[in-house]
Amino acid sequence: MVTVKVCVGTYCYLQGGQQLAQWRNYVPSHLQDKVTFLGSACLGCKEDTAKPPYVKVGNVVIERATAEKVVEEIEKQLEGDIEL
Ligand code: FES
Incomplete structure (x- = not known):
């Protein structure tokens, strides 16, 4: 999950x-x-260096998030999961 x-x-x-x-x-x-x-409320961006939009997948924060980046990270994190 x-x-x-x-x-x-x-x-x-x-x-x-x-x-x-x-x-x-x-x-x-x-x-x-x-x-x-x-x-989520602000994930901690700094106004002068921010690269929005931000999305956090698990513990990984993605800057300049796109659907492709988010799905890629989801797949990466689920890769090691084994359903019992
Ligand atoms: S407004 Fe700060 S991370 Fe989105």
Whole structure:
């Protein structure tokens, strides 16, 4: 199981984060029940060096997040999981 936290802070929201809520739709169907999506307050960006939007997959923070980057990280983190 992987938790994906989508930053809904103002900076990320204005830089593409408003579309992140729909990113759940980009997760392949065979992975849908293994991913939990949550909205998150600011993940710690610094205004002068920020690269929004930010998404946290497990413990990995992704800057300039795209659906492709998020799905790739989800797949990477689920790779080692074994269903019992
Ligand atoms: S507003 Fe999104 S990480 Fe700061």
